[in-house]
Every structure is written in structure tokens, then in C-alpha cells.
Amino acid sequence: MPELPEVETTVRGLTGVLEGEVLARVEPRRADLRRAIPVDLRQRLTGARVTGLSRRAKYGLIATDRGDTMIFHLGMSGRWRVDPEDIGTHDHLVIETGSGRLLALNDPRRFGSIDLVETALVERFAPFMALGPEPLGEGFDAPYLAAALEGRVSAIKLLLLDQRIVAGLGNIYVCESLHMAGIAPTKPGGRIARKRLDLLVEAIKEVLAAAIEAGGSTLRDYARPDGQLGYFFKQWRVYGREGLECPVCAQPVLRRVDGGRSTFYCGKCQG
DNA sequence: CTTGTAACCTGTCTGC
DNA sequence: TGCAGACAGGTTACAA
Known part of the structure; x- marks a missing residue:
């Protein structure tokens, strides 16, 4: 269901689980979704602390204290599972927090994406460059x-x-x-x-x-x-x-x- | 530049 | 029960 309101809802939900938490385990389960998942994702995020979550258009952003921001898109069928009992075929990224919470990015059709960019360069993230204004922002009138x-x-x-x-x-x-x-x-x-x-x-x-x-x-x-x-x-x-x-x-x-x-x-x- | 179409994937539902 | 076909919240590459 991922249009803007669903992504916003997702980000708000993830905030409660992730904000201020250390990413104790970051485990990609396959190499690509719509495009390749960064090969150094695990290395760059493991041990980092989440400083904040936000949304741009239909993208969710997870910023860390290491200067990196993970950007996810849910495509048509993506969603985050919270504290799943087991990890299945379509759970493409698993994250465990320092508090022992478990998150799994599940996306059967794999139209979604996972990127990692330097927080300072988020505005220059290629998919963001062409985006129009946020419909709920003042720039949209x-x-x-x-x-x-x-x-x-x-x-x-x-x-x-x-x-x-x-x-x-x-x-x-x-x-x-x-x-x-x-x-x-x-x-x-x-x-x-x-x-x-x-x-x-x-x-x-x-x-x-x-x-x-x-x-x-x-x-x-x-x-x-x-x-x-x-x-x-x-x-x-x-x-x-x-x-x-x-x-x-x-x-x-x-x-x-x-x-x-x-x-x-x-x-x-x-x- | 704009416009239209196909393609990427898997799962679910409907009708025969 | 099986099977083909339609359809699903999105984006992008490519042709015209």
C-alpha cells in the first residue's frame, strides 16, 4: 500500500523501534531489489546509532551517527515487518537493534529499493533530484x-x-x-x-x-x-x-x- | 522536450 | 483440482 500516507505511517512506526537505537545486526538477504543493494551496507551500518527517521515523497530515510543515511522505497508490495517470528523468502533485509527488536523489509515483487548515501549528500541522491514538491508542503499550491x-x-x-x-x-x-x-x-x-x-x-x-x-x-x-x-x-x-x-x-x-x-x-x- | 508502451517481479483471485 | 488470464499501492528505459 505504499503511497505517501503509507510511507509516512511506516516511518512513524519505525521511529518508535529505531530512533536512538544501535543497529546491532544489519543483514541483506539478497544482492538486489529493483537495483543493487550497496555491497558495503552491512559494514557501514552495523554498530551505528539511528539519529532520526524521515520521509521524502515515497522514500523513507534512516539517518545514523556515522554520517550515512539508508533510503528505502517500498515499491508496490514492500512493507516492514516488526518483530517477525521467523524470516521468510521475501524478507530481503533484516535489522536487529541493540534492544533486541527485529525488523524485516519484506517485498515479494522486489520493485522496492535500498540505498545508502552520505547524509550530507542526501539532497543530491539521484532519485531525489527530479522530484517535484511535497504535496503537503507550502511549495505545493x-x-x-x-x-x-x-x-x-x-x-x-x-x-x-x-x-x-x-x-x-x-x-x-x-x-x-x-x-x-x-x-x-x-x-x-x-x-x-x-x-x-x-x-x-x-x-x-x-x-x-x-x-x-x-x-x-x-x-x-x-x-x-x-x-x-x-x-x-x-x-x-x-x-x-x-x-x-x-x-x-x-x-x-x-x-x-x-x-x-x-x-x-x-x-x-x-x- | 513530451508522450506512450513495455518491462521489471510475485501473489492472489476469477472464471472455465 | 488445474490452469490461464487479469490484476495489484511504482518506476524507468526506450521508441516515436
Whole structure:
């Protein structure tokens, strides 16, 4: 489930386990995920103390007192298991803290990544260089978005998934935001009226904030030792709800495919 | 520069 | 029960 709110939830959860702790054991279980895991990861992190955790877009950052920061991305299927009873096939990185807590980065599809960069150079970490502003930050507002979309003819749905325009949205929250703002997913980005852009920016911030808020209650399940997810509260208005009633107008939610990915929307509210 | 498509992987669910 | 096909929260390489 890793879009911005899920990564934020994950980072907050990991903070409780890792902050201030020594990394007593750092054990990569394979050489690569999406890309190679740094060969010196174990050597550089073992014995280091975690000084802080943070998030940038969909990346989680774990900084240490040795001047290194580990940066992870959960891809499509990644999650951290906390105090797992045993280590399985898809646990690609295992960490044990000085207090004896156990963490396992589990990612069946291996679309995620693990990098290690000098903390002082984090801003120059290649994948960060092209990222747009944080959607919850002050740099993301209607004037910015208007400028970023100017002249673009692609569907707004696809443009919002472009991390260079705004960093952290994924398929779920793009669908949800467009529904809340009443914008058709196929609308060319550059042809959205300024008033609608105001609504869109507001919707994005609102949806993400609400999801993070709910993430607090999700964390227990998300990071449960037994790895079971279960009991997911789906507060989605349209995502994954094809054929069900639009919560606003009761028309059936529609699904279409854009860029190879499902788009859920209401034909009436987002006409 | 923009745009569109395929590819990377494994697991799960549906329908025959 | 088996099996094929569709689909899944993301990113990136490449062609046009």
C-alpha cells in the first residue's frame, strides 16, 4: 500500500523501534531489489546509532551517527515487518537493534529499493533530484500547479502520477483527489480552469492528511508481527469501487484504464 | 522536450 | 483440482 500516507505511517512506526537505537545486526538477504543493494551496507551500518527517521515523497530515510543515511522505497508490495517470528523468502533485509527488536523489509515483487548515501549528500541522491514538491508542503499550491501543468495535454490523472510534478501521489490518492475536486481524470492538465486547480490542490492535501490520520490506526495492522494485514478500513470514495454507488450522487462508480493502470471515477460528478 | 508502451517481479483471485 | 488470464499501492528505459 505504499503511497505517501503509507510511507509516512511506516516511518512513524519505525521511529518508535529505531530512533536512538544501535543497529546491532544489519543483514541483506539478497544482492538486489529493483537495483543493487550497496555491497558495503552491512559494514557501514552495523554498530551505528539511528539519529532520526524521515520521509521524502515515497522514500523513507534512516539517518545514523556515522554520517550515512539508508533510503528505502517500498515499491508496490514492500512493507516492514516488526518483530517477525521467523524470516521468510521475501524478507530481503533484516535489522536487529541493540534492544533486541527485529525488523524485516519484506517485498515479494522486489520493485522496492535500498540505498545508502552520505547524509550530507542526501539532497543530491539521484532519485531525489527530479522530484517535484511535497504535496503537503507550502511549495505545493495552485500557482505552482498551474505553472507545472501549463501547455500539458496529457490527462490530469497521468500528470498527477508524475513524481516530477508533485511527489508522493499514487494511483489511489490521485483517483480520490480528482473525485473530490470534481475533475474528469481524462481532462488535459493544461486546460483545467484556475478555480478547479484551487479545488484540486485543496483536495490533494485533504485526502493525504485524512489518510495519514487514518494511517495511525492502520499501523497496528500494517506492522503486525505476524504480517497479517486484515481489518483494513477502506474510506475510499471511488478507488476499487467499480459498480458501487458514488458517495456523492449514487451513480455507479466507473473504471477505465489509463497508461495501463485502473482509474476509478464518477461519470456524473467528474463530468 | 513530451508522450506512450513495455518491462521489471510475485501473489492472489476469477472464471472455465 | 488445474490452469490461464487479469490484476495489484511504482518506476524507468526506450521508441516515436
